[in-house]
Amino acid sequence: MWQFQYYKEFIKQYKKLGSQRQQRVKKALADLEDCNTDPKTKGVFKSSMKVYAYELGQNDRIIYDIDYQNQRIMLLRVGDHKMTYGKD
16 A cells, blocks of 8 residues: 655645545545555656656646655645646
């Protein structure tokens, strides 16, 4: 089972989301945490940033990286395109 490491930026962005969007994030995190396979299969690799993006619908994303040695998913950013990638 995978564990999460929450980065400060992720927590800050998560708090800004509405309750409905937060619920979608919670469901996605449960999906990632219980992943019996490689968590990279749940997301799309973004080669420019060297991270994975878990799509929460049309606009929202969770940006994460994986520490295989410690079986840890590092949650970096969450939110819409601009919040997660820092651009339009």
